[in-house]
Amino acid sequence: MIFLIQLQNPKNILDNEDKELLQTPCPPLSDFTTQDPWRILRIQGEIVEGFDALSKIGPAATIFGSARFGVDNPYYQATIDIAQHLSAAGMTVISGGGPGIMEAANQGAFQLHGNSVGCSIQLPHEQAPNPYQTIALKFRYFFVRKLMFIKYSIAFIIMPGGVGTMDELFEALTLVQTDKIDHFPIVLYGTSYWKGLISWMEDQMLAAGCIIPEDLTLLQLVDEPGEAARIIIDNSRKHGFLKNQEQGDTNLH
Numbered sequence: 001m002i003f004l005i006q007l008q009n010p011k012n013i014l015d016n017e018d019k020e021l022l023q024t025p026c027p028p029l030s031d032f033t034t035q036d037p038w039r040i041l042r043i044q045g046e047i048v049e050g051f052d053a054l055s056k057i058g059p060a061a062t063i064f065g066s067a068r069f070g071v072d073n074p075y076y077q078a079t080i081d082i083a084q085h086l087s088a089a090g091m092t093v094i095s096g097g098g099p100g101i102m103e104a105a106n107q108g109a110f111q112l113h114g115n116s117v118g119c120s121i122q123l124p125h126e127q128a129p130n131p132y133q134t135i136a137l138k139f140r141y142f143f144v145r146k147l148m149f150i151k152y153s154i155a156f157i158i159m160p161g162g163v164g165t166m167d168e169l170f171e172a173l174t175l176v177q178t179d180k181i182d183h184f185p186i187v188l189y190g191t192s193y194w195k196g197l198i199s200w201m202e203d204q205m206l207a208a209g210c211i212i213p214e215d216l217t218l219l220q221l222v223d224e225p226g227e228a229a230r231i232i233i234d235n236s237r238k239h240g241f242l243k244n245q246e247q248g249d250t251n252l253h
Contacts, residue, residue: 046144050119053135054152057115059241060092061232062149064168065101065159067127075159076104078189078225082157083108083116085229090242092117094153096145097136098127101159106132119148146171154241155185155232160193176218183218185235187228191221 063083069076083093083105093109095102097118109116110132118133122140129136139145149156149168156172158165169188175181188194198219205211222228236242 043141043144046139046141047147050137050139050144050148051151053137054117054148057092057117057135057152059090059236060094060115060117060153061086061155061157062094062153063101063105063157063159064096064161064165065105066161066165067096067098067100067102068162069100069104069160071104075101075190079104079159080108080111081225082189082229084112085226086232087112087114087116089229089233089236091233091236092152094119094149096120096164097129097133097138099130101161103130103132106130110134117152119145121145150175150181153184154182154236154239155187157187157189157228157232158194159189173218177215185231186219187231188219188221189223189225189228191223194221 063079065075065079071077079101086093087109092115093105094117095105097106097120102118106116106118107130115135116133117135117137118129119137119139120127120129121142122138129138137148139148146168150172156168158169169186172181172184172186176183176186188198198216198221201211201216206213206216220231222231233242237244
């Protein structure tokens with residue numbers, strides 16, 4: 001069964017909701033539906049719809065990464081492989097619902113008839129949601145969308161990506177580091193892509209005393225799809241989110 005939930009703009013236009021919400025001071029507008037009290041109700045509606053749709057998806061991992069990689073990109077293919085391993089083990093796969101790595105994540109789960117969740121974002125230059133979703137949510141507000149990723153995931157895989165991927169990586173890392181969420185795995189896929197960032201964190205942040213050595217252990221670098229999935233599956237079994245030796249996942253190793 002496919003659930004498609006798209007929270008409609010009452011004016012049926014593509015507003016930049018985040019920009020208008022965060023604009024200070026708010027311009028004087030006569031239309032109540034563009035003022036902050038009304039926005040609170042729309043934000044509340046997005047949260048309620050998201051919680052309602054995702055509350056029963058079971059253990060889930062979110063895969064982040066670039067929207068710009070095509071099907072021939074090695075990272076796209078690796079993402080499909082990772083998602084298939086996770087799905088075969090009984091986990092839900094969550095993505096940002098768009099193209100590129102997001103599409104690959106949903107495709108891998110969808111091909112194995114698993115739960116494939118997409119949380120897409122409404123943008124001025126809109127990207128079409130990918131067709132591999134069993135639950136498709138669409139949000140106006142980035143912070144509500146990120147809330148869904150964090151609240152319903154017990155692991156995060158970060159594929160190579162751009163500014164948005166960095167935002168999602170450091171959001172998860174900050175929440176784990178500050179114990180705002182449990183110490184769920186944060187897996188960085190592609191050593192060659194991420195090693196410069198890790199070296200900078202060691203040479204600059206750690207050396208300056210802005211972080212401690214234990215903070216760097218919260219990130220795990222891998223180069224094989226099976227290894228990325230195995231870290232998450234093993235951790236999920238260890239903490240009781242998945243039953244031991246869930247039938248099916250070994251067929252993909």
